[in-house]
Amino acid sequence: MITLITGGARSGKxxxxxxxxxxxxxxxxxxATSQVCDEEMAERVAHHRASRPAxxxxxxxxxxxxxxxxPENDPEEVILLxxxxxxxxxxxxxVTGETPESEWDYAAIEQFIGQQIDTLLAACARCPSPVLLVTNEVGMGIVPENRLARHFRDMAGRVNQRLAAAAQDVWLVVSGIGVKIK
Structure with a gap:
């Protein structure tokens, strides 16, 4: 069973x-999908680790x-991604590596990401554990001014739609309040 939890940045999701x-x-x-790439991210990761039950x-x-x-996961263990x-x-x-952003093929990038999401959804379907997926709702703000941000928003929005369609339950969190929308 997949449950999707979405909301804006700092919404409480x-x-x-x-x-x-x-x-x-x-x-x-x-x-945890974060990568520590600088001191600020290291502090964020440490804060998240400390806030979770030991x-x-x-x-x-x-x-x-x-x-x-x-499929070998313990059905009694909840997975939170x-x-x-x-x-x-x-x-x-x-996927883009050191390629300059001006040379990125956004359609190919989105296809690659889509394949990874297909693999994730297939893994969730085979897994006996309940799976909670957390994602940012990216479609409620203004259209970003730069190309990369616009493409990222579009890709993330389409991924979120696919995840919501596959999920049995979907929660929207606003100002710390979760509202079940599916």
Missing amino acids: SGHAEQLAAAAGEKVLYI HWRTVECWRDLASVIT ECITTLISNLLFE
Whole structure:
């Protein structure tokens, strides 16, 4: 079973997802997709780690998620993946490498990301554990002024639509309040 939790930046979606995970069972596997690339991100990751219950298992992973979300997972252990938007960003920069942004083929990038999301959804479907996916709602703001941000918003929005369609439950979190919308 897939549950999607979405909301804007600092909306409380992570806290809501953690509450859902804790309510679903004592055992939680937390999959963190962030990469530490500077001191600020290191502080954010440390803060998130410290805020989670010590007995939750944590795996830091954003590639090959099908090796973590498997048919062999414990059905009593809830999986919480935080967050899809960061995963998309990591994949985008992995596939583009050192290529100048002016030379990026956004259609090919989106196809690659789509394949990774297909793999993730297939892994979730085979997994006996409930899976909570956290993502940023990117479509409620103004149109970004730069090309990369516009394409990223579009890709993330389309990924979110696919995840919401596959999910059995979808929550929108606004100002710390979760509203079940599916």
